[in-house]
Amino acid sequence: MSVHVHWHRRDLRATDNHSLSAAAETGSVIPAFIFDPAVLEFASPPRVAFMLESLSELRAWYRERGGDLVVATGDPREELPRIAREHGAERVSWNRDYSGLASKRDEEVREALTDAGIEATSVDDALLFEPGSITTQQGETYAVYSYFWKKWRDREKESPVSAPDGEQLASVSGDSLPSQEALGFDDPEATIPDAGMEAARRRLETFCADPIYRYADQRDDPAADATSGLSPHLKWGTIGIRTVYEALDRAKSEAPDEAAADSCEEFESQLAWRAFYAHVLDTNPHTVTANYRSYENPIQWQTDAAALQAWKDGKTGYPIVDAGMRQLRAEAFMHNRLRMIVASFLTKDLMLDWREGYAWFREKLADHDTASDVGGWQWASGTGTDAQPYFRIFNPMTQGERHDPDAEYIRTYVPELADVPAETIHEWVALEPDERASVAPEYPDPIVDHAARREAALDMFEAARGDE
Ligand SMILES: Cc1cc2nc3c(=O)[nH]c(=O)nc-3n(C[C@H](O)[C@H](O)[C@H](O)COP(=O)(O)OP(=O)(O)OC[C@H]3O[C@@H](n4cnc5c(N)ncnc54)[C@H](O)[C@@H]3O)c2cc1C
Known part of the structure; x- marks a missing residue:
């Protein structure tokens, strides 16, 4: 029976896994995971914690069925051929990752394996329809979601594929998993979502x-x-x-x-x-760092380290914004409505570059996904595909009142406001400073005036559009 290595990456599961399932059908599978320092460079404590917990569960799954997860640390271009040779595997396969960095690395791994005389295959798995398969009539990627959605919705979807059974797993024994510390990461400040x-x-x-x-x-x-x-x-x-x-x-x-x-x-x-x-x-791999939408002139984002820090710490004096930012630090997660509100606040009220916000989300979210994170930030800042137009600027007080009328969410994450009535929380910005000081002395005054910043942000975008 032929031996086949499945390389786990962003597919930390044994069930409904295309590459793993195909490998199991044709032979005896060795599942492997490589801690690649070049990839870990871009990781952060909450994501590493989620990944390690998931890997530990995955390894237990294999062990219960007589297999194991082979673990290595190093460059996959060297580690995968070594693992394959050591176990007499003829083939290594994996599920494709579509981000720019990953595609380049995968090509290099494929070459290294081929040079070593080992067959390398990659398959689509992470999406129901891989990039390039849903396009406009001209064969281009949609820039407007609603057209994409109609095609995505109407296409027939594939059913889940089967997990390997014990007989399809090679009898191997893997090394222990490194700790968070051994990988060079602090423990996350958040309680991370249950993994696995x-x-x-x-x-x-x-x-x-x-x-x-x-x-x-x-x-x-x-x-x-x-x-x-x-x-x-x-x-x-x-x-x-x-x-x-x-x-x-x-x-x-x-x-x-x-x-x-x-x-x-x-x-x-x-x-x-x-x-x-x-x-x-x-x-559009360049949009990880560059605006998707082009403006006539560069957008004159401001630089304000104190304001950026207040945003990160959830101390802007805008209750709904602060609640969202504190949920992020506490749970390595933030509700979608809050992601939109805090992103609008950073880019429109503080007039700071969306890339500052993206970098913080990348550091703090357990679910950070380059495509969705960049997409969300560029949408909110008015620079993305199908973006919120630059002149639609969220009013953080109205957003709070509309989406958290009883201030239940705000009070959960902002203890300084725990005993303050909802109406007062929603009026926080309009209160006189001495009223604020008497109602919630520990909670900050607003760091900016929304109405004034709204005008300034519109000027900033109009100048970028060349409308001056
Ligand atoms: C500024 C900003 C940054 C974001 N960064 C990320 C990110 O790094 N990773 C991430 O997965 N999502 C991101 N999102 C999208 C969305 O906020 C999260 O997917 C959602 O909050 C996750 O919660 P859920 O699983 O309970 O979502 P549900 O509402 O239950 O949605 C189900 C699934 O659909 C997908 N989804 C939902 N909304 C979106 C969306 N707007 N864009 C893309 N996918 C979506 C997610 O995979 C989600 O798990 C971001 C949104 C914004 C505005």
Whole structure:
């Protein structure tokens, strides 16, 4: 029987895994994971913690079935040929990662394996439809989500693929996993979301049993905790996208009424946003650092270290913004509505470059995904695909009142306001300084005046457009 190495990367699962499943069908599989210093350079404590916990569970899964996860540290161009040779494997396969850095590395790994006389294969797995497969009539990547969504929605989706059974796993023994510290990372300041395949499966099951039917109504209510919480699992591949789609489709077919079925479709459309941004990044890799949308003149972002720090610390004196920023530090996660609000605040009220915000999200989010993070930031700052127009500027007080009317979410994350009535919280910025000092002496005054900054931001964008 032929021996085949499956290289796990952002697919930390044994179930519904294209490359692994194909490997198991043709031979005896050795699952492997390489800690690559060149990749770890871009990692951060919450992501490393989520990854290590997921790897530990994955290794246990293999061990329970008589296999093991082979672990190595180093350059995959050297480590994979070595592992393959050591175990007499004829082939190494993996699931494609579409970000610019990964594609380049994968090409180099493929060459190294081929030079060593080992077959190298990569397959699509992370998305239902790989980049380049949903295009305009001219064969271009969509720049407008709604057109992309219609095609994505109407295409037939593949079902989950099977996991290997014990007989398909090679009998090997892997080394122990390094610790967070040994990899050079501090412990995360956040309590990270539960990691691994089982946690992902539970989340999906719980969400599809009922909350999915209220998703459309409640997805913008951060206090309701009504979203799936699947983003770190989709980022790290602790659940397969086909499995998620199958559960959603089943929930839709069992929906008690039309509104509930529509709510399932709303969730489906969020999965399509993830795919949309992956397609956009694949054809526009430069947008990790450059604006997607071109302006006549460079946008004159400001530099203000104190304001940036206040934003990171959740001390801007805008309660809804601070609540979001503190959720990020506490949980390595932030509700989508809050991501939009804090991104708008950074780029429009503080007039700071979206790349500053992106860098902080990359550091702090367990679910940081280059394509969705860049896409979200550029959308909010008015520089992206299908972006919020530059003149639509979120009013943080109105956003707080609309999406957290009882200030329940704000009070959860901003203890200084725990005993303050919701109406007062929503008026915080309009209160006189001495009123603020008497109501919540520990909570900061607003660091900027929204109305004045709104005008200044409009001027900044109009100058960039050449409208002056
Ligand atoms: C500035 C900004 C930065 C963001 N950075 C990331 C990021 O690094 N990683 C990330 O996964 N998402 C990112 N998002 C998108 C979105 O906020 C998160 O996917 C969502 O909050 C995750 O929570 P959930 O799993 O409960 O989402 P649900 O509402 O349950 O949605 C289900 C899934 O759909 C996908 N999804 C939902 N909304 C979006 C969206 N707007 N764009 C892309 N995919 C989406 C995610 O995979 C999500 O897990 C960002 C959004 C903004 C505005």
